[in-house]
Amino acid sequence: MDHQRIIRDVTADLPTAPTVLDACQRFVTALAGHTPAAVSVLLQVQDRLRSVAATGAWQVFSTVPPKTGIVGRVFATGETAVVPDVTADPDHLPVRPDVVAEICVPVVDPAGRSVGVLDLQWSTPLDLTPWRVTAERLAARLGARIMALGGPPAESRSEKLLRHAAALSAATTECDLITAVICAARDVSGLAAPVLLLTGRGQTRLGKPPHTPGELENRIRAELTEAGPAALDRIVGRVHRYGAGYTLGEAGQPPTAEYVPLARAGVRALVAVPLGPPDGGGVLLVADERLIRPDPTTVSLMELLAGQAWNSLDRIRTLDRLREQASSDPLTGLRHTGPFGKRIAAATPGRTALLAVDVDGFKSVNDTYGHQAGDRLLIGLARALEGALRHGDELYRIGGDEFVAVIEVNRPEEAVRIAERLTEAARRTGHTISVGVALPRPGESAELTLRRADQALYTVKRQGRDGVRLAPA
Known part of the structure; x- marks a missing residue:
């Protein structure tokens, strides 16, 4: 097998690839033409390795947690793994039941830092020595092209939401949940100032900020506090009556009466979505002082976030009630x-x-x-x-x-x-x-x-x- 030719053929189209994802897909497709191995390229996205291009008929792991499997080990250490017998390596992640050998090499940037891995898995025994050299040279050229195109692709907004959903599900207190919701709303929407209005117990209140609020968020909270509970009720009533809404980012347009306090705070862009029922949930407001138009996809993602937040909030409150019932006398309210x-x-x-x-x-x-x-x-x-x-x-x-x-x-x-x-x-x-x-x-x-x-x-x-x-x- 002419490995020099493999390297030329596989890397020939890399210089013309317009994006990182396109470069990886061309790379994997070309390499698959020279070997029956299952080929995959995984790049770092946040704290995980994400499969961006692969061949194979059965399972391809979409994302792999840090340090998991041979791919995670290679990424963490920056050292190539040559495994002639996968049954002898407990870190092997099977993508096909007949795989017998594997080579995994780090994809690095010009400074030698890992940005991903190239993984090859064979179902027949073979001499892995020349393939190690070839895989390392291929990975080096792929890494150079990835960095020339700006590095691994950024995490998409839907991926961000999925990541934040885990934090919402893990929250054990209302305070922890508010923290998770605020962080998720800011990260996914790209807007500066998320604020939660929570209803229940006969009143609407501002969710306590989990951090030192930014300047715009401070102004929003001050205006809403001065406007009073009735103003908060009107915002909640509007959003739950008409559903999620957003601004069009047009200058000189007056706000509806419910949003006058927000306009006084300097808000020029706003997404407002309902959270749970009007009498026990609330409203998620995500605002910005820039005159921009939140697109409908942003609104949809905020609705998904609000739905997940309500499920978590309802779970926390239910568990709190059950704990209270388990530890309190139902007649007098005293502990028992x-x-x-x-x-x-x-x-x-x-x-x-x-x-x-x-x-x-x-x-x-x-x-x-x-x-x-x-x-x-x-x-x-x-x-x-x-x-x-x-x-x-x-x-x-x-x-x-x-x-x-x-x-x-x-x-x-x-x-x-x-x-x-x-x-x-x-x-x-x-x-x-x-x-x-x-x-x-x-x-x-x-x-x-x-x-x-x-x-x-x-x-x-x-x-x-x-x-x-x-x-x-």
Whole structure:
């Protein structure tokens, strides 16, 4: 086989190729005419290798994560891989089931930095030595032409959106999601100032910026804040009523009434798309002070981004509600036994006091007036007890009419005074409580401390109720 001729034939059309993608496709097509190998050229796009030209009948990997497979290894190290037996190399990525040998060489720029790889895979054994030399020389010429044309192709806007979608899906908090949406909107649209309007809980609010806002974004936020909630509601109403919209980038044209605050901020180009439902989602605004026309493709990409953002936001909110339901008593809203167990497990001997609280005569209220009256009693009492506690003190409902307050004190007398405040608060509701107080002993389990607080509580019950007792130290 005349390898000098292969090099001449494969590189003959490179000087006339008008684009990087065209150069790579001509290169692969010509090389495939000289070898039965599966040929592919992968170039760096962002943090991945993207296949820009290939031959083969089955799977061609569109993108490969960094350092994955032989191609990722070669790109990262800049060193050629010659693999006469692919079964002996755990990094081999099979594109055909019959592949037995592989050569992968880096495609480098004039400074020797990797910009991609040239990969060849054969289904029959052969002498790889001459092919290594040929592949390296071919890759060098391809790399030179790629750099002469400006380097590897830039990431397309749809590829950017796909990359950002992974960040949206990975967000675990609303703040993380807003950060991901803002970054994605700016990157994909090319406009300077993305702003989120979020609805729900009876009001429309500006999504908190995840970064130090730019000058235009600061002006937009200031104008919208000054305009007030009603102005935000009007923007949300317009976008959800009429759908996504954008400016035509024409000078001297007055904005519609809803967008006057944006015009005052200096906005001259705007894309506005709905996010989720009007009463629980919001609107994504992407603005710029340049007088430019966002094309319909930009609007479509922002609609796709908003759809993905809403799915992620709805997921986060649903998980938050489920976590809240799992850790809270549905009647009183107080935390219950699960969080209480974790809290008392972290009790500090001599400092963390447990106040066991029981409602006096609760059974007679249920028996006489019914369970609805009993529920109203518990709700009112829970609010009264919460109000009597200090900032940082915690109140749990651990049974029907049983509560426990967990407080941090400097000495037992302080815990008793807090317990007496609870009894006074209960009396103001027209009911009474009995309270037992205990502080953990060194080496004592939290369960035993709670048991001693319960014993002190029942002593109060036996002595006439409506009082406080400190468990013996």
